[in-house]
Amino acid sequence: MWGKDYDKNLVQPWRNFMPVELLIAMLRDPASTGALLPSSRALARAMANAATGADLIVELGAGTGAVTRALLHAQPHVPLIAVELQPPLAQRLKACCPTADVRQAAAKEVVDALIDAQGKVVLISSLPFRSLPRRVASETATCLCRFLERNPARKLVQFTYQPRAPFGAPPGLQWQRTSVVWRNTPPAGIWELQAVS
Template identity: 70%
Template sequence: MPVQLLLSMLRAPASTGAVVPSSRALANAMARAATGAELIVELGAGTGPVTRALLEQMPGVPLIAVELQPDLARMLQGRFPEADVRLAPADQVVDALGEPDGNVVLVSSLPFRSLPRPVRNETIASICRFLLADPQRRLVQFTYQPRAPFRAPPGLRWRRLASVWANTPPAGVWELRAHV
């Protein structure tokens, strides 16, 4: 699906993180990091490589796939009818989750470093509020940088889970959660 991703990048470069979809190795690493989830909310689902890995590795676990770009959201709905695909900003979906029961994992491919500052700040604030409300909750995020995707606020801590060299470019998988 690189053509679909390239078109999305041309239409909205600040909200598209890459011109090449995540590799199977990165998608699988992201899905492994979400193991144990009772609800998964995928932020920035794009063309769906992580969506596919999540559905394959955790069948039966409810999955909400969030995508801001209409063409990509429609494609996701067609490819993954078992997922609840939402065409909306990530912060709005996270804020609307309320207080779901159980172990909720946010799995994100959002390009935090390239998002416009107001969007980035709102999204990070929403995610952090959600995580701080329940110590079982966590964010799984990948980045192409050798450091954490963004600064953790007080009460939350980043932990690097994996390095995925079989991706273009190589990526790190990180987890953000409350520390006690």
């Protein structure tokens, strides 16, 4: 299931710690990239475990694939759509995770298109809401909230480095911080957003 980039990562283990594609993405567009290092294994595992029970997983801002790989490992029988905006990172994802449905697109586009999806859809997001351009952050947050309001079985799982909820939610939805992952640089809080039933 691993592509040629996975072999490269075994021969050059530093590529896992600091993938060149992430460094270039950070230099080109720091606001959208949001991080210089990939998510740690501990954070990726915690995000992947939060998707337990899903009928469909949609990963937003899949980046270098740290969380994608953990999702494929933890939830091998659940269909996974991995969304990444930046073409070089999306290419890398296609190579390293050929069993995922990788889409090079904006999160908003993909989530809007899934508004009528059946079953329990879990959104697993690494989107950097705090650094995204204000308009993109606001339009994306509005779209995710609209998606969750349709069905209380759906949820969004989002990590953040800040001590507060990733973004403001309307009254029908509620944030809950479910854990803090200390083995990540920097430590990250995992938050879940769901409709109040």
